[in-house]
Amino acid sequence: MATTAQRPDIFSERFGSPKDPPILLIMGAMASMLWWPETFCRQLAGRGRFVIRYDNRDTGLSTKYPPGAAPYNFEDMVDDAMRVLDDHGVGKAHVVGMSMGGMLAQSVALKYPERVGALTVISCSPLGVDTSGLPGATEAYKEHSAQGGDVDWSKREQVLDFMVNDARAIASTRHPFDEERTRAMIEEDYDRSSGLASATNHFLLKGGDPQRTVRDLRTPLLVIHGTADPLFPIEHGETLANAVPRARLVKVEGGGHELHPNDWPRIIEAIAAHGRSLTRPACDM
Numbered sequence: 001m002a003t004t005a006q007r008p009d010i011f012s013e014r015f016g017s018p019k020d021p022p023i024l025l026i027m028g029a030m031a032s033m034l035w036w037p038e039t040f041c042r043q044l045a046g047r048g049r050f051v052i053r054y055d056n057r058d059t060g061l062s063t064k065y066p067p068g069a070a071p072y073n074f075e076d077m078v079d080d081a082m083r084v085l086d087d088h089g090v091g092k093a094h095v096v097g098m099s100m101g102g103m104l105a106q107s108v109a110l111k112y113p114e115r116v117g118a119l120t121v122i123s124c125s126p127l128g129v130d131t132s133g134l135p136g137a138t139e140a141y142k143e144h145s146a147q148g149g150d151v152d153w154s155k156r157e158q159v160l161d162f163m164v165n166d167a168r169a170i171a172s173t174r175h176p177f178d179e180e181r182t183r184a185m186i187e188e189d190y191d192r193s194s195g196l197a198s199a200t201n202h203f204l205l206k207g208g209d210p211q212r213t214v215r216d217l218r219t220p221l222l223v224i225h226g227t228a229d230p231l232f233p234i235e236h237g238e239t240l241a242n243a244v245p246r247a248r249l250v251k252v253e254g255g256g257h258e259l260h261p262n263d264w265p266r267i268i269e270a271i272a273a274h275g276r277s278l279t280r281p282a283c284d285m
Helices: 038-045 074-087 100-111 139-150 156-169 179-193 198-204 234-243 261-274
Strands: 012-015 022-026 050-054 093-098 116-122 221-226 248-252
Touching: 012 038, 022 074, 022 100, 038 050, 038 261, 050 074, 074 100, 093 100, 093 261, 100 116, 116 261, 139 156, 156 179, 221 234, 221 261, 234 248, 248 261
Parallel strands: 022 050, 022 093, 093 116, 116 221, 221 248
Antiparallel strands: 012 050
């Protein structure tokens, strides 16, 4: 395991043929690549795409640091995405980010425009745009989130219970919440990661270019956002799409801050269609 912020080990996995147009999936805060479910990735690869998912720093099998003492910032995580593409011999990709991963994806497209042929942002807010007039997280979600301060992240069952409740708090209002499936995935994530305490470092991230704004984006943008997202209400997705000329907004009716399996067909179709113009082969470096 790497011990420096400059050269962490970033664990990644790929699906499909390297001869197909590549897609890089970036997940959000505290989330390993398992939050891009394997079946979701395989279905996306089945649309003729070379799909890459990876564990962010402090999650999964990637390098971890002591909780509260991570020697890296937001820009380092932006650069991690480029390292993953390099590791897979990918010169240009369709970058897809969700939640904090959506912020990272926006920054990747702005910092490395030559590496991003298409951009999809899911359940996120616009980078570098004044959102003070937009609605914030719902009161119910803020009440739940505040309970995270009382969690002992070294105690497995306590963490699992909180994380399952968190998944329930951000879930779709249209589809039933599958607690058994959700708990099984979170248990796998916890055990695979040897605990989730280090992942809380994501909430302490600093850095990022203050001059960077999505309004300067020239990469084709697709925004996917649930109409019932309690963390970033739909107005955030609408503002993001309106900030970029010719951006497309796909609203997931009743969708929360999640990738619900019932919504996969529409989400996968939208992502595949958006990246249709990216025909450059993956191994082009």
